[in-house]
Amino acid sequence: VFVADRISKVYTMGDVKVHALRDISFSIESGEYAAIMGPSGSGKSTLMHIMGCLDRPTSGSLYLRGKDVSSLTDGELAEIRNAEIGFVFQNFNLLPNISILENVELPMVYAGVPPKERRERAVRALEMVGLGSRLHHKPSEVSGGQRQRASIARAVVNRPAIVLADEPTGNLDSATGAEIMELFDELNAKGNTIILVTHEREVAEHASRIIHILDGEIARMEIRKTN
Amino acid sequence: VFVADRISKVYTMGDVKVHALRDISFSIESGEYAAIMGPSGSGKSTLMHIMGCLDRPTSGSLYLRGKDVSSLTDGELAEIRNAEIGFVFQNFNLLPNISILENVELPMVYAGVPPKERRERAVRALEMVGLGSRLHHKPSEVSGGQRQRASIARAVVNRPAIVLADEPTGNLDSATGAEIMELFDELNAKGNTIILVTHEREVAEHASRIIHILDGEIARMEIRKTN
Ligand SMILES: Nc1ncnc2c1ncn2[C@@H]1O[C@H](COP(=O)(O)OP(=O)(O)OP(=O)(O)O)[C@@H](O)[C@H]1O
Numbered sequence: 001v002f003v004a005d006r007i008s009k010v011y012t013m014g015d016v017k018v019h020a021l022r023d024i025s026f027s028i029e030s031g032e033y034a035a036i037m038g039p040s041g042s043g044k045s046t047l048m049h050i051m052g053c054l055d056r057p058t059s060g061s062l063y064l065r066g067k068d069v070s071s072l073t074d075g076e077l078a079e080i081r082n083a084e085i086g087f088v089f090q091n092f093n094l095l096p097n098i099s100i101l102e103n104v105e106l107p108m109v110y111a112g113v114p115p116k117e118r119r120e121r122a123v124r125a126l127e128m129v130g131l132g133s134r135l136h137h138k139p140s141e142v143s144g145g146q147r148q149r150a151s152i153a154r155a156v157v158n159r160p161a162i163v164l165a166d167e168p169t170g171n172l173d174s175a176t177g178a179e180i181m182e183l184f185d186e187l188n189a190k191g192n193t194i195i196l197v198t199h200e201r202e203v204a205e206h207a208s209r210i211i212h213i214l215d216g217e218i219a220r221m222e223i224r225k226t227n
Numbered sequence: 228v229f230v231a232d233r234i235s236k237v238y239t240m241g242d243v244k245v246h247a248l249r250d251i252s253f254s255i256e257s258g259e260y261a262a263i264m265g266p267s268g269s270g271k272s273t274l275m276h277i278m279g280c281l282d283r284p285t286s287g288s289l290y291l292r293g294k295d296v297s298s299l300t301d302g303e304l305a306e307i308r309n310a311e312i313g314f315v316f317q318n319f320n321l322l323p324n325i326s327i328l329e330n331v332e333l334p335m336v337y338a339g340v341p342p343k344e345r346r347e348r349a350v351r352a353l354e355m356v357g358l359g360s361r362l363h364h365k366p367s368e369v370s371g372g373q374r375q376r377a378s379i380a381r382a383v384v385n386r387p388a389i390v391l392a393d394e395p396t397g398n399l400d401s402a403t404g405a406e407i408m409e410l411f412d413e414l415n416a417k418g419n420t421i422i423l424v425t426h427e428r429e430v431a432e433h434a435s436r437i438i439h440i441l442d443g444e445i446a447r448m449e450i451r452k453t454n
Pocket residue numbers: 134137140141142143144145146171172173238239240245246247265266267268269270271272273274317
């Protein structure tokens with residue numbers, strides 16, 4: 001579903017260049033369960049944003065279902081993102097002035113889902129992540145881990161074929177983190193492609209392949225025997 | 228150094244009340260190394276904000292070095308915070324429009340440290356957390372884990388007697404997380420009081436006591452044999 005062909009990302013600040021990604025090539029099959037691990041600052045979020053069609057590479061190409069995304073306009077990218085990809089941001093990225101329920105409804109507003117169905121599906125997604133009693137709180141009125149879970153509910157509510165989750169359990173205790181991993185496991189069992197960034201080994205071990213990133217490059221691929 | 232006497236915190240939203248802390252009492256000795264663990268939403272950050280003099284309890288008292296902080300004005304609280312307490316926020320809380328170097332200098336600006344010394348100490352604190360090559364980046368121009376480390380540098384740069392760190396390693400890979408824990412261990416060895424919130428058992432095991440919070444109450448105290 002994804003093919004990355006020699007993707008590089010260079011951030012230019014004045015006369016300083018930061019090479020966040022250096023000539024990265026790999027492919028992800030449809031329905032695959034992959035994890036990305038690597039040290040802080042190694043380029044994981046940069047790579048996720050490019051795969052999520054939220055950012056463009058400096059050079060190289062990303063193919064989504066065989067189509068080169070760099071050939072698409074911003075509007076077409078936004079449409080693909082909304083229809084196909086659920087993105088869990090490392091910093092949650094919830095809109096601060098609306099409730100977490102309204103935040104979770106947003107992707108369905110763009111997709112044109114009728115209001116009553118939208119509300120029901122958003123409530124159910126939030127109940128699934130344990131936030132049924134916090135629907136009308138604003139993001140600043142819930143805990144860090146609850147914000148993280150709200151952003152996970154928002155990412156999956158539109159039933160995307162691909163879920164990209166950047167450190168989805170960083171703020172969660174092990175029991176709550178295990179519930180979130182169960183959600184991702186179920187989505188993958190139903191055929192959805194799941195790509196997770198994590199620095200927790202026990203989270204990565206849910207995946208069938210772990211891509212190890214070091215200093216903007218793929219250091220090694222670890223294939224896991226799935227039982 | 229801290230005595231909490233029947234501290235409660237109730238958030239009131241319209242007609243809904245959220246009891247985030249319920250009658251919590253405990254004491255922390257000067258120079259102690261304590262960890263706070265508990266499920267997402269159990270009240271850890273709320274408790275940390277009250278101990279950090281960033282928020283007031285709904286009822287009960289917090290004594291800092293024998294003084295009841297609820298008897299202090301906002302100005303006096305800000306002074307105590309700046310002089311005595313280094314706070315690492317769960318959401319980092321860096322000012323977005325200035326560089327991370329300027330963010331780390333801020334506590335010293337309030338404390339009246341001369342500019343040259345301020346700049347040198349801020350650079351050293353950022354080098355200590357591995358960010359020597361990102362000094363002039365804005366918070367949005369570094370990775371999630373780098374923002375977290377910048378907020379740790381800011382918390383320790385004023386040499387506070389007490390460091391309160393809310394999930395300081397949530398966005399860090401194990402090697403980088405271990406470097407941060409070494410920093411906290413050294414600060415404690417020098418006599419500073421360290422209180423960490425974490426959901427990672429291996430981080431909590433650096434402490435000599437783990438306070439387990441459940442649903443706004445202390446569920447149990449775990450005393451660790453320190454070798
Ligand atoms: N401003 C607020 N208004 C209403 N409820 C709030 C507010 N802030 C926090 N809460 C609620 O109080 C409870 C405790 O929140 P707190 O942030 O202390 O939890 P926590 O233990 O730090 O969780 P996490 O591990 O997810 O960070 C949560 O259930 C949260 O929804």
